[in-house]
Amino acid sequence: MEELILKLKQEIIEALNLEDVKPEDIDENASLFGDGLGLDSIDALELIVLMEKNYGIKLSDPNQGKEIFKSVAVMADYISKNRTK
Amino acid sequence: MEQIWITGAGIISSIGIGKEETCRSLLEERSGIGQLKYLKTEHHEFPVGEVKLTDDEMCQRLNIDKSVPMTRTALMGMLALQEAIADAGLKKDDLKNVGIVSGTTVGGMDKSELYYLDFLENDTRNEYIRTHDCGACTEMIADHFGRFAFATTISTACSSAANAIVLGADMIRNGDAECVIVGGSECITKFHLNGFNSLMILDKEHCRPFDATRAGLNLGEGAAFIVLESESHARRRNCKAKAVLAGYANACDAFHQTASSPDGEGAFRSMTAALQMAGIDHTKIDYINAHGTGTPNNDASESSAIRRIWGDVVPRMSSTKSFTGHTTSASGSIETVICLLAIQNGFIPANLNFSTEDAQCIRPVEKTIRNVKLNNVLCNSFGFGGNDTSIVISSPESDFKFAFAGNDVQLPYIYSASQISVQSALTDEWFDSPVAIDEPYRRSVDPDFKTYIPPLEARRMGKILKRAIVTSMSALENSGCEKVDAIVTGTGLGCIENTEFFLDALSRDGEQLLKPTYFMQSTHNTISSLVGIKMKCNGYNITYAHKELSFDSALYDAWLQLRLGMIDSALVGGHDEMTPSYFKLLEKAGYLGQQSELAGETAVSFVIGSKPKDKHLCRFGGIRMMYCPDKEEISRQLHELLDSANIPMDDVSGVLTSMNGNAGHDAYISKLCGNLFSDIPLLRYKHLFGESYTASGLGLYVAATCLSKGRIPDSLYVDANACKSLKPKALLMLNTTDEKCCSLMLVTI
Numbered sequence: 001m002e003e004l005i006l007k008l009k010q011e012i013i014e015a016l017n018l019e020d021v022k023p024e025d026i027d028e029n030a031s032l033f034g035d036g037l038g039l040d041s042i043d044a045l046e047l048i049v050l051m052e053k054n055y056g057i058k059l060s061d062p063n064q065g066k067e068i069f070k071s072v073a074v075m076a077d078y079i080s081k082n083r084t085k
Numbered sequence: 086m087e088q089i090w091i092t093g094a095g096i097i098s099s100i101g102i103g104k105e106e107t108c109r110s111l112l113e114e115r116s117g118i119g120q121l122k123y124l125k126t127e128h129h130e131f132p133v134g135e136v137k138l139t140d141d142e143m144c145q146r147l148n149i150d151k152s153v154p155m156t157r158t159a160l161m162g163m164l165a166l167q168e169a170i171a172d173a174g175l176k177k178d179d180l181k182n183v184g185i186v187s188g189t190t191v192g193g194m195d196k197s198e199l200y201y202l203d204f205l206e207n208d209t210r211n212e213y214i215r216t217h218d219c220g221a222c223t224e225m226i227a228d229h230f231g232r233f234a235f236a237t238t239i240s241t242a243c244s245s246a247a248n249a250i251v252l253g254a255d256m257i258r259n260g261d262a263e264c265v266i267v268g269g270s271e272c273i274t275k276f277h278l279n280g281f282n283s284l285m286i287l288d289k290e291h292c293r294p295f296d297a298t299r300a301g302l303n304l305g306e307g308a309a310f311i312v313l314e315s316e317s318h319a320r321r322r323n324c325k326a327k328a329v330l331a332g333y334a335n336a337c338d339a340f341h342q343t344a345s346s347p348d349g350e351g352a353f354r355s356m357t358a359a360l361q362m363a364g365i366d367h368t369k370i371d372y373i374n375a376h377g378t379g380t381p382n383n384d385a386s387e388s389s390a391i392r393r394i395w396g397d398v399v400p401r402m403s404s405t406k407s408f409t410g411h412t413t414s415a416s417g418s419i420e421t422v423i424c425l426l427a428i429q430n431g432f433i434p435a436n437l438n439f440s441t442e443d444a445q446c447i448r449p450v451e452k453t454i455r456n457v458k459l460n461n462v463l464c465n466s467f468g469f470g471g472n473d474t475s476i477v478i479s480s481p482e483s484d485f486k487f488a489f490a491g492n493d494v495q496l497p498y499i500y501s502a503s504q505i506s507v508q509s510a511l512t513d514e515w516f517d518s519p520v521a522i523d524e525p526y527r528r529s530v531d532p533d534f535k536t537y538i539p540p541l542e543a544r545r546m547g548k549i550l551k552r553a554i555v556t557s558m559s560a561l562e563n564s565g566c567e568k569v570d571a572i573v574t575g576t577g578l579g580c581i582e583n584t585e586f587f588l589d590a591l592s593r594d595g596e597q598l599l600k601p602t603y604f605m606q607s608t609h610n611t612i613s614s615l616v617g618i619k620m621k622c623n624g625y626n627i628t629y630a631h632k633e634l635s636f637d638s639a640l641y642d643a644w645l646q647l648r649l650g651m652i653d654s655a656l657v658g659g660h661d662e663m664t665p666s667y668f669k670l671l672e673k674a675g676y677l678g679q680q681s682e683l684a685g686e687t688a689v690s691f692v693i694g695s696k697p698k699d700k701h702l703c704r705f706g707g708i709r710m711m712y713c714p715d716k717e718e719i720s721r722q723l724h725e726l727l728d729s730a731n732i733p734m735d736d737v738s739g740v741l742t743s744m745n746g747n748a749g750h751d752a753y754i755s756k757l758c759g760n761l762f763s764d765i766p767l768l769r770y771k772h773l774f775g776e777s778y779t780a781s782g783l784g785l786y787v788a789a790t791c792l793s794k795g796r797i798p799d800s801l802y803v804d805a806n807a808c809k810s811l812k813p814k815a816l817l818m819l820n821t822t823d824e825k826c827c828s829l830m831l832v833t834i
Contacts, residue, residue, distance in 0.1 A: 019540040038541055041344060045285060045601040053598050062285045 056084030093173025098307030134305030134410025162270030188245025188269030247417025268310030280604030305410025332363030338471020349390025377404020470614020577778020659782025685775015706831030
């Protein structure tokens with residue numbers, strides 16, 4: 001799981017173009033949106049693309065993202081249970 | 086006060102070709118939305134509202150040879166314009182005194198997405214490179230019918246056509262024009278079908294605006310134009326008003342690039358201001374044609390804004406997007422024509438597919454209501470970036486009154502200017518020590534953006550957006566103003582780097598897993614919206630995308646708003662970026678890279694205003710925009726410009742031309758100037774700053790810098806032996822590149 005978390009952090013940084021952010025700067029238990037990393041609804045859409053591209057997980061309703069993208073740890077847990085690639 | 090009359094209209098959409106068929110479909114509740122048939126795409130799961138004609142069938146109706154490079158947006162625009170011109174009884178010869186303002190965002194993208202790889206890899210489709218941009222689309226539409234007095238293009242995403250109506254009306258209101266044809270055109274493309282899909286706002290079912298179960302929009306396509314004229318002009322032609330344009334306004338939500346604010350601040354402002362201009366109480370509105378896209382966000386936000394004005398007693402309301410689909414940039418004029426038909430034929434169109442009330446939304450009209458008298462109708466059009474426009478259309482018998490107070494603006498002030506270019510970033514080092522450019526294209530010298538924009542904020546910004554933010558904030562800081570009342574931007578191509586990323590992925594990897602960020606940033610008005618959000622400016626926010634007159638159009642509009650007394654200050658910008666592959670395409674199309682032409686990038690921002698402040702760079706004497714003028718027309722406009730600014734020709738110390746190194750082009754300008762100004766030295770700036778669609782913005786910056794420093798550097802003189810002016814009093818700018826678009830600008834101390 002730790003490996004997945006690190007990989008996921010790197011992928012998030014790349015997909016969202018978070019210049020100057022390093023994987024160790026992201027607390028995997030902190031909120032990705034709002035007060036945490038400060039992401040917004042467009043980032044959520046980018047994360048949906050990331051999930052499908054890298055893990056074969058297709059989300060058809062953007063509202064599903066609200067739960068899944070709570071934190072990197074929650075995301076990693078969801079991926080490990082649902083990934084198709 | 087004279088009225089602005091609507092004396093003609095033309096429309097084409099999925100529910101009909103022409104007003105008659107459109108009206109019948111509306112009355113009979115016949116939706117045009119159905120399974121995809123004409124666009125070639127993988128996404129057959131999305132219902133769309135397509136115009137039921139192929140491109141070839143449209144060419145046939147217009148007598149256009151199939152071999153002429155045409156785009157679907159241009160063809161639909163021509164069919165709508167043809168009907169509007171005939172409806173108003175205008176003859177071909179009348180058009181030389183008529184302007185055209187068209188709105189589009191897609192432009193020629195239908196062909197660009199089809200031939201993108203050909204553009205890059207071979208020479209088989211080069212003729213379609215020139216049909217790509219929005220301005221080219223307007224010119225193709227216009228040129229089919231004759232020579233118009235002027236032409237420009239507005240690109241503010243889904244409110245584009247509504248803003249074209251606003252500009253045309255303002256020009257008439259200020260006496261700058263007597264008759265302007267306004268509207269917009271947009272075809273469905275794979276590009277924006279996939280773009281909206283990446284934003285997850287397309288419904289796989291028929292759209293259900295304002296319904297509790299609504300799940301997004303259906304794309305549509307079409308075009309509509311209306312003929313606006315001053316009452317006296319129409320009376321002289323013995324032409325009656327079909328309806329009257331009673332009020333209109335644009336405002337910016339300044340909230341988010343794609344989402345509307347929960348309380349609909351921008352929409353509240355645009356509706357309030359439009360009602361105020363019409364001089365009617367909100368209770369006098371008999372019908373609201375809502376923007377009503379069917380997305381959860383828009384319909385709730387629009388309902389909130391409407392409730393802020395009407396409370397619980399809301400006029401009858403519907404979204405006709407349930408018939409046509411969302412015709413994006415054309416929706417403003419398409420829905421204005423629908424409102425006109427509703428007034429003329431006494432009915433209220435239904436909001437189709439409504440079944441379940443949503444507490445967050447206003448309950449719309451579910452069935453066509455016939456035999457009603459509509460005196461005043463409100464039509465909403467909102468676009469990305471919170472670009473909100475409302476229009477009040479009244480029956481000729483309505484008792485509305487135009488209410489506005491114009492002020493007598495003398496020459497406005499250019500308080501400040503800030504630029505990032507191939508010469509320098511934010512400084513005027515070029516003035517005394519210009520950098521010689523010896524390669525065919527060069528990208529700008531960028532500042533360290535991180536010192537201006539926090540990385541998190543910059544994560545979705547391409548260079549063009551960063552430059553726009555930095556130059557805008559710097560111009561504002563140096564202007565002595567705390568804020569501006571309006572933001573008006575010119576950009577020939579917008580964020581082409583992001584557009585290219587999206588197009589590239591679409592062409593190479595197919596229609597899946599496309600990045601929403603690239604799509605969102607590809608709309609031309611992204612620049613103006615982001616600056617609006619950054620400056621928290623809820624005022625007028627308009628973007629022009631008309632080739633070499635993109636910046637000039639923006640400056641003209643800001644000047645118009647100042648003269649109308651609508652604003653005291655404006656931020657005016659000109660922004661274009663260059664990518665290596667786009668440079669290659671321009672070269673293939675014969676635009677650049679010929680002889681000694683140099684391609685550059687533009688990022689320039691000005692704060693201009695009507696009130697004197699402690700300091701200013703120079704004063705703005707005015708601008709004249711022309712379309713395909715002969716030299717007599719240019720001469721006439723030149724003298725009118727000087728007279729209206731009360732500046733004698735003898736005070737003009739130089740003419741800053743758009744000479745760009747292309748021998749043929751420069752010889753044309755040289756000859757033209759020889760006729761117009763025999764002994765005024767000619768100047769140039771593009772050899773230092775390069776050519777781009779908005780390079781004239783850098784020209785204005787160069788002219789303003791010369792006046793503020795009180796001298797003209799030797800590097801600008803075309804003829805090194807010219808008689809040099811020691812203390813320039815006034816400078817003229819002549820901007821003409823392809824002998825079609827032409828403008829004259831005047832600045833003075």
